[in-house]
Amino acid sequence: MTIYFDNPEFDGQFLRALDCVPLGAQIGEGWAIAAQIQPGDTTGWYNAWSGYADRLYQLAVKSRAAGHRVSARDAFLRASNYYRTSYIFMFALPVDPRVVGAYDKQTDAFQKAAGLFEPPIEILKIPYENTTLPGYFIKPDASDAARKTLLCTGGYDGTCEELFFSIASGALERGYNVLTFDGPGQGGALVRQKLPMRADWEKVVTPVVDYLFMRPDVDSARIALYGGSFGGYLAPRAAAFEHRLAACIADAALFDPAALSNKMFPPDIASALARNDVAVLEPFSTSCKRTQPNASSLDAACGCTARRHRWNTSRCSRRTHSLM
Amino acid sequence: MFQAYSLADVARNIRCPTFVDEAENDRRRGGGKDLYNALQCPKEYVLFAASEGAGEHCEAGTREVFFQRMFDWLDPILAR
Secondary structure, three states, X not given: OOOOOOOHHHHHHHHXXXXXXXXXXXXXXXXXXXXXXXXXOHHXXXXXXXXXXXXXXXXXXXXXXXXXXXXXXXXXXXHHHHHHHHOHHHOOOOOOHHHHHHHHHHHHHHHHHHOOOOOOOEEEEEEEOOEEEEEEEXXXXXXXXXXXXXXXXXOOOOOHHHHHHHHHHHHHHOOOEEEEEOOOOOHHHHHOOXXXXXXXXXXXXXXXXXXHHOOOOEEXXXXXXXXXXXXXXXXXXXXXXXXXXXXXXXEOOEOOHHHHHXXXXXXXXXXHHHHOOHHHHHHHHHHXXXXXXXXXXXXXXXXXXXXHHHHHHHHHHHHHHHHO | OHHHOOOOOOHHHOOXXXXXXXXXXXXXXXXXXXXXXXXXXXXEEEEEOHHHOOOOHHHOOOHHHHHHHHHHHHHHHOOO
């Protein structure tokens, strides 16, 4: 399915942004932004999305100042999603300051909107090991009744703000509470806390379930775990160990991402990956970026340690693979 | 290690009902049917079709199609 761009990575990210309609995107705005972007120009992509988000953010501030809470909230929300979209092709090492800046803006815009919901979206810091994880708790209405709850875990290049757009609406309308959060290797936990992705996701989900168990407005017997994108691996992984969950959803399910990646790599890279041999992986990653300026290769879920290569290089290889 | 990113050895330990889906044209598709087959718990498998507009990664562009299929499965499981 081609929406706008011939380049499948551009088009996929464009569709991902538009998928956040109605609160996180408007189709016409998306087309207007896309029209400013030259094929393959990741800087142009960043400028177009972040520039439009800046405009919307200013409009939101103006609406808020004039007492128009709904208009302000909705403009902050779209600004958030457009800021997130702006840096997606720059999500790589070395860290580009534009990624950090746009990440901070997508978070700030969302949190400005959070306070304008009725009831307000709660901004969470969920205890995790020696730190906390960022997240949100969203209720379908102001009642304190103990409800069924959808716990949402995303992929390796998304944010817990994006999860609000992509999954929360469907759950809220059906009477669920929703909790979204960033685990290690995701969103704020990665960009701000520099926590790299980890395979044993039950170590991440269990503290979040502990948190839900303490809330009187959560029916602890009715917590379902949703995992989207790479969360299609992470959620079932957690459910294999965390047995307090009442159900698990693997959306874009993955069974054996390690084996899948190994098949996509040239053999020398696959074996370097198995050894986590950074001396081999680093030049490979760099060459992927050079040969695919569009891809930027997304040293995804990277963190700032050598461990980053475990997942990001596989994404790089997928793109390489798609060109072969 | 990167090899740890696999459900091959642990999927059978999942006890709760599990919904497994993938989308027909998803370039990042990775073994949804294998996961479904490995599960020992109550389970559901859905392949979202391009013909209903839901063939892209995470059914992007057709959230409502995903919502209907998934929540119609989940709601009764969580019914009191």
